[in-house]
Amino acid sequence: MATKIGKKLNVDNEWCKGCGICVEFCPKDVLEMKNGIVNIRDIELCIQCGQCELRCPDYAIYLEGDDRNE
Numbered sequence: 001m002a003t004k005i006g007k008k009l010n011v012d013n014e015w016c017k018g019c020g021i022c023v024e025f026c027p028k029d030v031l032e033m034k035n036g037i038v039n040i041r042d043i044e045l046c047i048q049c050g051q052c053e054l055r056c057p058d059y060a061i062y063l064e065g066d067d068r069n070e
Contacts, residue, residue: 012060026051
């Protein structure tokens with residue numbers, strides 16, 4: 001049986017244009033806008049649903065890592 005490995009939420013501040021779409025779609029309020037770019041407010045609340053990554057039009061936020069142990 002595979003053990004789940006957590007993914008890491010990453011923000012590329014150089015790519016973020018500050019639209020705030022990811023903040024609006026985050027169901028756990030993990031993200032916030034700060035100084036015109038997205039900021040991870042509380043990573044402990046993240047459920048790794050991927051809504052932020054899916055909705056970002058600039059590919060500035062993403063979950064990195066594998067969720068299966070091979």
